[in-house]
Amino acid sequence: MSRRKAFGLDNQTIARTLGEIADLLEIKNENPFKIRAYRNGADIAANHPHQLATLDLPALREIPGIGKDLAARIREMSETGGCAYHQELVAEFPATVLDLLHLQGVGPKTVATFYRELHVRTIDDLEQAAKSGRVRALRGMGAKKEALILKALEERKRFAGRHLLSEATEAASGVAAYLREFSPAATIDVVGSLRRGCDTCGDLDLLASGASAELMDAFVRYPLVERVLGRGDTKSSVLVRRGFQVDLRLVAHDSRGAALQYFTGSKAHNIALRDRAIGLGLKLNEYGVFRLADEAKVAGVTEEEVYAALGLELVPPELREDRGEIVRAADRSLPRLLERTDVRGDLHVHTSESDGRDDLADMLRAAADAGLEYVAVTDHTQSLTMANGLDESRALAHAARIRALDRRHGIRVLAGVECDILPDGSLDLDDDCLAALDLVVASVHSAFNQDRREMTDRFLRAIENPHVDIIAHPTGRMLLKREPYAVDIEAVVDAAARQGVALEINSQAHRLDLNDVNATLARDRGARIVISSDAHSRQGFDALAWGVIVGRRAWLEPRHVANTLPFDAFKAGLRRNRAR
């Protein structure tokens, strides 16, 4: 297989361009279905497990949602690095107006008006226009709208919008607990992208079923509320401390199932579901499933019943992305998704010997308390001096201490290291040392700015080292902070599959790396996958829950994840222990 990638054009870049075309068409007030087609195309590109730039025209057109035009645009981008249609649109509306779309309460129509009437091109232009009272003078606007825009501009500066899954979960739990206390008879559910387990969340969606109207008053009076964005009888939105937008919807008890389904999304999943409903002579909304013929309600109390009315088995929330789950639900062949309790071992754990907070014995006890059957202790190596990384002699001495504690705290142990992959792809400890350990996790912590070729070769060389068992956090992304390294993940996955090296889903909430899409790719290409906590303290094992969610979003079953195996079977399956 050729690894040459024209312009190194990745799916995210294609997705961004298609998304911008959709935004610009929206500002132009184009055909909404054309806009949807581009939006859908962007979504497909962002979530496609294989590099679209490597596909030819017929292969692109085989992807549902990619037709003649989109396929041609993707090919054009792959070959030239640009897209004439996109440039044409940018000539009409400067790309900077797209920033305006991200402001709360500002949509494409408003952006078009600002640009046409006030020549607003940038966020700063808009701020000046609003401050000088020019916004309120526009037709359809007023003093209130102008004040709202100034507020949105201020908030944009304060809150950059998105939140880690872990933080969002914590914030949502707080609001939900408050609402449950106020209205014990109601059922409070967390829905939206949080329920689907997305790695970051823009806002938090809560659903209250069977609550009295007073719950809405209680909601907008939640002590952490900083601002009420909207207040209605059945729907309200607030901003709470630390920049979380929280939306609450109220429905009757007998619509809970339909509302859970509706507000969990995703949008693409719901559209596909409603389409299916229509085909069955039914209508699906947040209140239930209804016969089109006579409006009779046929389901809505539980989610199971809603899916059943559509001839489907219940789809786990993590799969609701319109990535084939509906067909599988119709066949009753959805996977038996991984669960936290399936994970028996943790293969990436730090102690105070390097940069962990707790000592070896405490970490082993905590791992046992977390219900684990085995744990690999993998402290950093010497090139990470600020983490007090181990050289060969310390690594071997540490390994002896680790092995001495095997079974001592009710848990089996493996003596390992998290060995740095140096910029040239060689490893940070010599081969004799690595060979003397039970397990070697290898990862990149330096020279992040290497180009795609160098970084990819660096990983490939590390994978070729026979002492490497696992590659940790393979793309190096830091959610909301740092993009992934420029690396050809497909090439890394293929090499790992060939060499029997496992790829890690790192469970740290700011990493979640591999992500769901890449984990699916790894599974498809036959690479071994492990889910590890990267714990740096006794509490760090809790993070495994996040990694499991990523695995679920990647459709992983227990059999796809090596550390669901019992200790002996896992150990025997390690690359170093297999006859080659």
Added chain:
DNA sequence: GCCGTTTTCGGCCCGACTGTTTTCAGTCG
């Protein structure tokens, strides 16, 4: 712009809230 076992034309998911509108457009999810 995409799609098709009744279709190559004519469809394409649905509802709540806000502000400025005297009946509705825009935004959001």
